[in-house]
Amino acid sequence: MTASTVTPTSIRAIVTGHSRGLGAALAALLLERQIDVLGLGRSAHPTLAARERSPSAARFSETALDLADPAALERWLASGALRQFAHGAQCVLLFNNAGTVEPIAPLGAQDAHAIARAVTLNVAAPLMLANALASGVASGDVPERRIAHISSGAARNAYAGWSIYCATKAALDHHARAVALDARPAVRICSVAPGVVDTGMQAAIRATHADKFPLRERFEQLKETGQLASPEHAARQLIDYALSDAFGATPTADVRELASR
Numbered sequence: 406m407t408a409s410t411v412t413p414t415s416i417r418a419i420v421t422g423h424s425r426g427l428g429a430a431l432a433a434l435l436l437e438r439q440i441d442v443l444g445l446g447r448s449a450h451p452t453l454a455a456r457e458r459s460p461s462a463a464r465f466s467e468t469a470l471d472l473a474d475p476a477a478l479e480r481w482l483a484s485g486a487l488r489q490f491a492h493g494a495q496c497v498l499l500f501n502n503a504g505t506v507e508p509i510a511p512l513g514a515q516d517a518h519a520i521a522r523a524v525t526l527n528v529a530a531p532l533m534l535a536n537a538l539a540s541g542v543a544s545g546d547v548p549e550r551r552i553a554h555i556s557s558g559a560a561r562n563a564y565a566g567w568s569i570y571c572a573t574k575a576a577l578d579h580h581a582r583a584v585a586l587d588a589r590p591a592v593r594i595c596s597v598a599p600g601v602v603d604t605g606m607q608a609a610i611r612a613t614h615a616d617k618f619p620l621r622e623r624f625e626q627l628k629e630t631g632q633l634a635s636p637e638h639a640a641r642q643l644i645d646y647a648l649s650d651a652f653g654a655t656p657t658a659d660v661r662e663l664a665s666r
Contacts, residue, residue: 415494415495415496416440416441416494416495416496416497416498416648417440417441417442417443417490417491417494417496417497417498418431418435418440418441418442418443418497418498418499418500419442419443419444419445419487419490419497419498419499419500419534419538420432420435420442420443420444420445420500420502421444421445421446421472421500421501421502421503421530421531421534422445422446422472422502422503422504423442423444423445423446423450423467423502424444424446424447424448424449424450424451425448425451426636427502427555427599427636427639427640428444428446428500428502428503429450429451429636430635430636430637430639430640431500431502431640431643431644432444432450432453432465433453433637433640434637434640434641434644435498435644436453436464436465438644439464440464440498441464441465441466441490441494442464442465442466443466443467443468443487443490444465444466444467444468445467445468445470445472445503445534446467446469446470446472446503447469447470447471447472448469449467449469450465450467453465453467466490468481468486472503472525472526472530473505473522473525473526473530474525475525475529475530475533478530478533478534479533482533482534482537487534487537487538491538491548494548495548495549496548496549496550496551497538497548497549497550497551498551498553498647498648499534499535499538499550499551499552499553500553500555500643500647501530501531501534501535501552501553501554501555501577502555503526503530504526504527504555504573504574505522505523505526505527505570506567506570506609506610507519507522507523507569507609508520508523508569509566509567509570509609509610509613509617509618510566510617511565511566511568511617512568514617515568515569519569520569523569523570523573524569524573527570527573527574527576527577528573528576528577531554531577531580532580535552535554535580535584535594538550538552539552539589539592548591549591549592549593550591550592550593551592551593551594551647551652551653552581552584552592552593552594552595553594553595553596553597553643553646553647553652554577554578554580554581554594554595554596554597555577555597555599555643556574556577556578556596556597556598556657557570557574557598557599558598558601558659559571559574559575560574560575560577560578560596560598560657561575561578561598561657564618565618565619566613566617566618566619567618577596578596578656578657580596581594581595581596581656581657582656582657584656585653585656593652593653594653594656595646595652595653595655595656595657595658596656596657596658597643597646597657597658597659597660598657598658598659598660598661599639599642599643599660600639600659600660600661639660642660642663643660646658646660646663651663
């Protein structure tokens, strides 16, 4: 992987779903690299929010926001808070990490509200944030925007019981492909699959009845045999890629394939 194109002191990052799992690891590791972080999510980060006197405190801010509520997100974007956070940075990273695997069930057995919430959280919110971040970018001499959709192998392979999750993650992949064709001069985008990461989402998958998710046993075995990546390991790979010259060269990627290059 090639070296970063920008220096850490000139970078700021927005991380959705920053309070736990992969998002929490992304936020913590970005701060370790002296990168300012804005976390967006329903709840506060359990430790970063409490470090009022730490050296990283000035670099970390967070906003309580339900990204599954499009009206709330629209109001927040209209407030100018995102523009204010990005102002003056040479490069702004957006990690569209927040998402849900629910509802896990075959067609006909899915809760209508859960479908709407998943589509909003997994698709509408990332697209709204990406659009807002890229607004006003018109020439190559403006600050660079790098948009990393956190995708999944489910975007590229269909699984029984996961029709909503597969469809929403595939939407992020195709959004990145289409945006890449826009050829915006200061915008780079990639929909990146982080591999199978040991997060709360994996726990929810293992707790699902096999009638709703026939592949549950496979995910149980991944946990039992230690084949799940830690959130910190996956976050480190994602950040390295997002900061590299290679980011955006292809609209979709998988960190496991990047690591083997």
